[in-house]
Amino acid sequence: MVVATLILRDIHQPSAPSWWPPAPGWWLLALGILALLAGFGWWLRRRRRHRERIAALFDGMVDAAPTPAAQVAAMSELLRRAARSRDANADRLKDAAWRAFLDQGQSLPRFDGELGNLLLDGGYRREVDPEQVAQLRPLVRARFLEWMGLR
Structure with a gap:
């Protein structure tokens, strides 16, 4: 007899x-992350386009002015419009109060001296030095963009 052993x-x-295919929960997590990334990308693009439109508004209005005095007047007008976003009555400030408001929060005053005088009354002068307007423009543009919430 043969015995079989198991x-x-x-x-x-x-x-x-x-690992493939992942469980449904991982698919939902991946979709959620993709949705967050797409939303963040959309928000960044919208913010960049808004910044470009505001900067183009400033540059367009200043460039459209025919004379240096008109350019100073356009810069002053844009600054006063932007100042209303900080204080509702800021556009009504005059002379020293307006200069103090312009230099608010700065360690060194930037709108003092000749450039500050140019900003205050340059729009009313008959002749304005184009070089001074060229020096004033980046300062005013930076303050305008800051007040519009872009810096």
């Missing part, structure tokens, strides 16, 4: 689940 093996664990 070879018994130990209990086997099932194989680990494969």
